[in-house]
Amino acid sequence: MGSNQPTDKDDGGSPGGEGRPEGVLVSSVAKSIDIIESLRELREPTVSEVATHLGYSVSSVYKHLATLEDRGYVVKDDHLYRPSLRFFEIGSEINRQWLDVYEPARTALEELAQETGENCWLMIEEQGTGVMVCNVSGKDALEPGYFYEGKRAELYRSAAGKAILANLSQDKRNKIIESAEFDKLTEHTIASRETLRDELEQIRADGFAVNDEEAQPNIRALGAPIMDVDNRVLGAISISGPTSRISGEYYETELPEILAEKTNIIEIKLL
Known part of the structure; x- marks a missing residue:
């Protein structure tokens, strides 16, 4: 089956999520995602290091991290932060179920x-x-x-x-x-x-x-x-x-x- 030319049916959306209507993006969600990705990039940073890396205020980053920690998506060890294994759990569920x-x-x-x-x-x-x-x-x-x-x-x-x-x-x-x-x-x-x-x-x-x-x-x-x-x-x-x-x-x-x-x-x- 693998060598035939594929059909032109929809195969899962456009690359990079193109075609979103204007005004549907939530800035606070985008900021939380930026912070999570910075934790991966910086490897256990402090609040100040994340704020400097992203150009956000320290107080704003702290509130987002505190919320993510409360919901189990971030782990705080002393003054350092990292993503929790909740992301691994979600990824494993996606593999198995979807x-x-x-x-x-x-x-x-x-x-x-x-x-x-x-x-x-x-x-x-x-x-x-x-x-x-x-x-x-x-x-x-x-x-x-x-x-x-x-x-x-x-x-x-x-x-x-x-x-x-x-x-x-x-x-x-x-x-x-x-x-x-x-x-x-x-x-x-x-x-x-x-x-x-x-x-x-x-x-x-x-x-x-x-x-x-x-x-x-x-x-x-x-x-x-x-x-x-x-x-x-x-x-x-x-x-x-x-x-x-x-x-x-x-x-x-x-x-x-x-x-x-x-x-x-x-x-x-x-x-």
Whole structure:
């Protein structure tokens, strides 16, 4: 199912939440989210450090943090603040309850990791970016570097992301490509829309995508899309490892066949 051109049906909203009516955003909610994100970026900051980082008043930041602490979303340790594990709880609930693809994909990743010994991943597209929602590591897997569970990244930066992007509807794919900034992570990172469009066309023909040292030096990855019965992409699984092991016939032929087998099993379980 994975190699056919996708339909132009709606596949989950526009990238970045475009199209909101004016006047619907609540500034106090936006401020709380800014504060939560600053806790992640600053790693256990004080109230004053958050206020300085965001340009908000100390009293305003304190009130927001006190409210978030009272509701269980922030932990205060002495004078330092961090997000609570409530966010982990919510994320886990989303995986289990709302992502139908999660459980069958995780089973496939466990099998893939056991067979190959490498890092195996499930990525889901959300608002035009890719989110790594599951990672299973085989016995020979390297410590994940750029990617980790929960990592959000532009789709063109990963094999799984490119497999998803190639199979989105043409309208949504074009919006994502036009908004891409093409920051270079390595000398091999895709650097232009034309190059990306050519590669996506090849991915649709082949049924799988590759990432050849585009996110990390000396790391290769292959990804394949998971499609539903209406030929809409639900996500993608991928395998990554060092170029010393993922090379030659194994890289060019064997792994694409293994990925095709695993995605086919996942798609059958979702029927």
